Amino acid sequence: MKRTTALLSSLLLGLALAGCSSSSGSLPPRGSEATDADATTFRQNETEQAMQKQVTPPLDAPLSLVQFAExxxxxxxxxxxSRSPRANVVVSFEVLPSGFIGATKVLSNTDEALNKPAVSAIRNWRFAPPMRDGKPARLFLQHTFRLEP
Known part of the structure; x- marks a missing residue:
């Protein structure tokens, strides 16, 4: 009787563990195409954190990038x-009280041909409207794009 109970317990435990290892429909399989989206989200979060460090005095709520384009x-x-495939473009830009992008200016670059794509990307960014002391705020920030094919 003890042997049968032990055997049944082992069998049930094995089935339970096998069920845990099967892939779920809600999770993407490893190596799926979600990696591009994950990389973009990572870069968006990284960019947002870099922007937050530039804001002084602090805002009422952390600066939030709600629309991001690369x-x-x-x-x-x-x-x-004849050109290096990698280049940097540093862009200064204004965040209007509405959260939209105002004036932009390229501060430096390692390849002038990449100025237009960098500025176009920033013009498509949107921030949650920045507030300071309960009032809409205008911000002046800069971002360095590291571009490569």
Whole structure:
């Protein structure tokens, strides 16, 4: 009787563990195409944190980037071996009290051909309206894009 109970317990435990290891329909399988979206979300969070560090005096609530776009590397540069494939573009920009982007200015770059994609990306960003002491605030920030194909 003890042997049968032990055998049944082992069998049930094995089935329970096997059920735990089966893939769930709610989780994407490893190596799925969700990695591009995950990478974009990671870069958005990283960008948001860098922006928050630039805000002084502090806002009523942390600066929140609600719409994010990344610059697209221009296709005409892909076959150009005379240029370095990696480049940096530093852009200064204004966040209006509405959260939309106002004025932009390229402060520096390592390849002028990447200025337009960097500025276009920032113009598509939206922030939650920044508030300081209960009033809408205007911010001046900068961001460095590191572009590569």
């Amino acid at each position: 610059p697209r590397y221009p296709s005409f540069l892909l076959g150009d071996n």
